[in-house]
Amino acid sequence: xxxxxxxxxxxxxxxxxxxxxxxxxxxxxxxxxxxxxxxxxxxxxxxxxxxxxxxxxxxxxxxxxxxxxxxxxxxxxxxxxxxxxxxxxxxxxxxxxxxxxxxxxxxxxxxxxxxxxxxxxxxxxxxxxxxxxxxxxxxxxxxxxxxxxxxxxxxxxxxxxxxxxxxxxxxxxxxxxxxxxxxxxxxxxxxxxxxxxxxxxxxxxxxxxxxxxxxxxxxxxxxxxxxxxxxxxxxxxxxxxxxxxxxxxxxxxxxxxxxxxxxxxxxxxxxxxxxxxxxxxxxxxxxxxxxxxxxxxxxxxxxxxxxxxxxxxxxxxxxxxxxxxxxxxxxxxxxxxxxxxxxxxxxxxxxxx
Numbered sequence: 540x541x542x543x544x545x546x547x548x549x550x551x552x553x554x555x556x557x558x559x560x561x562x563x564x565x566x567x568x569x570x571x572x573x574x575x576x577x578x579x580x581x582x583x584x585x586x587x588x589x590x591x592x593x594x595x596x597x598x599x600x601x602x603x604x605x606x607x608x609x610x611x612x613x614x615x616x617x618x619x620x621x622x623x624x625x626x627x628x629x630x631x632x633x634x635x636x637x638x639x640x641x642x643x644x645x646x647x648x649x650x651x652x653x654x655x656x657x658x659x660x661x662x663x664x665x666x667x668x669x670x671x672x673x674x675x676x677x678x679x680x681x682x683x684x685x686x687x688x689x690x691x692x693x694x695x696x697x698x699x700x701x702x703x704x705x706x707x708x709x710x711x712x713x714x715x716x717x718x719x720x721x722x723x724x725x726x727x728x729x730x731x732x733x734x735x736x737x738x739x740x741x742x743x744x745x746x747x748x749x750x751x752x753x754x755x756x757x758x759x760x761x762x763x764x765x766x767x768x769x770x771x772x773x774x775x776x777x778x779x780x781x782x783x784x785x786x787x788x789x790x791x792x793x794x795x796x797x798x799x800x801x802x803x804x805x806x807x808x809x810x811x812x813x814x815x816x817x818x819x820x821x822x823x824x825x826x827x828x829x830x831x832x833x834x835x836x837x838x839x840x841x842x843x844x845x846x847x848x849x850x851x852x853x854x855x856x857x858x859x860x861x862x863x864x865x866x867x868x869x870x871x872x873x874x875x876x877x878x879x880x881x882x883x884x885x886x887x888x889x890x891x892x
Contacts, residue, residue, distance in 0.1 A: 592642040605653075612654025619647025619676075626686040637686070644689045648676050648696075670703035687748045694752020695759060702760060715779040718760065722827070725753040726787050729838045730794060754831065754843070758850050761824035780823040785813060788830045795837050822861075824854035 604610050622643035625636060652672045659668070677696035680689055698721055705713045728735065728750050736743055763774060789809045796805050819825040832847030859873055 587638070589638075589642060592646055596646075608654055608657035610654075611650055612658060615647050615650025615654050617647075618643045619651060619680075622647060622686070622689070623680070623683045626684045626689065637688075640686050641688050644680065644684065644686065645692075648673070648680070651676060666703060667707040670700045670707060674700035674704070681745075681749070685744070687744075690745065690748035691752045691755075694749050695756035698753070698756040699759065711774050712776060712779075714760070714774050715776070715783065718757070718780045718823070719783045721753055721757055721760075722784060722787055722830075725750060725757065726791060726830070726834060728753075729834055729840070729843075730791070732838065754846060757827055757831075758824075758846075761827055761854070777823050778820045781816075781820045781826050784823055784826040784830055785816065788812065788816075788826065788833065791830065791834055791837055795833075819858060822854060822858045825851065825858055828854050 599605060599614070604614070622640050625640045625643070652669055655672055656669065673696055677693045677700060681693040681697065684690055684693070698717065701717055702714065705711065705717065728746065732746070736746065761780075789812070792809055792812065793802075793805050796802055796808070816826055816829070828847050828851035830847075832844055832851060835841070835844030835847055
């Protein structure tokens with residue numbers, strides 16, 4: 540925390556002029572961090588909670604509880620409601636309650652669709668009502684729950700449910716509108732983060748889980764493009780998504796250069812970027828990964844940049860693997876791309892000085 544470090548430095552220089560208690564200051568500024576435990580303890584707690592949940596399900600199977608549809612629905616509702624109530628209780632902050640809240644929420648979201656489908660006797664094809672139920676539950680959990688992890692899981696659940704509804708309705712081209720909405724939300728949230736949080740304080744609790752949930756959903760949806768045979772059967776015209784992402788990429792570059800006072804380089808840099816990425820227009824996952832990487836550097840978030848690098852490596856490998864050409868030409872394309880990227884880096888580094 541840079542503010543804490545600065546205040547500590549001033550206190551050492553002039554202790555009489557600035558009385559400062561670092562622990563009290565951080566607790567007053569970040570009250571949610573008062574009862575934080577180490578990552579190892581949390582992991583052990585989560586593992587124990589999941590093992591307990593699995594054992595609970597096994598016992599229910601042995602007792603043949605799941606043969607009664609109403610019982611399945613009742614247990615699912617009880618788990619979900621209990622999870623939501625516990626997550627909203629400010630007095631429950633012990634390390635053992637977080638994994639319990641998470642496990643109850645996941646069990647509830649798993650059992651409720653099962654119970655509803657059985658009660659309504661919905662058999663194949665049953666995907667449309669299933670996706671509709673998971674969409675509604677995701678919205679409820681996102682709005683009502685105070686647990687960060689449940690909110691995070693609810694965000695990709697919502698968008699993946701919408702993707703499932705699009706797939707079931709056979710309107711496959713609507714996936715590009717979904718990607719446009721998700722990408723605009725993701726980029727806009729991080730670029731306008733200070734303005735959003737200053738004007739709408741209540742969104743502070745939603746910002747990180749929703750933004751990282753969007754990031755997860757974007758990568759998962761673009762993973763469809765890795766399997767060319769499957770994606771070509773249902774989802775086509777991926778160049779549309781690539782064009783949308785390129786437009787957002789140009790916006791991020793323009794906003795970054797404007798912030799640095801280097802607007803005169805906007806046209807040149809954007810032209811080079813579009814030229815470099817034009818061969819990958821049929822693989823929007825690569826464009827999305829580079830957009831995530833650049834956005835991470837723009838907002839100074841190392842986790843976003845790291846996710847962008849990992850996803851870019853994954854989608855680049857998949858792109859070259861799926862090229863319908865000889866291994867020699869694939870190697871030439873790979874070397875040429877590396878030379879172009881390295882050359883562009885040194886040129887921009889020299890010019891921008």
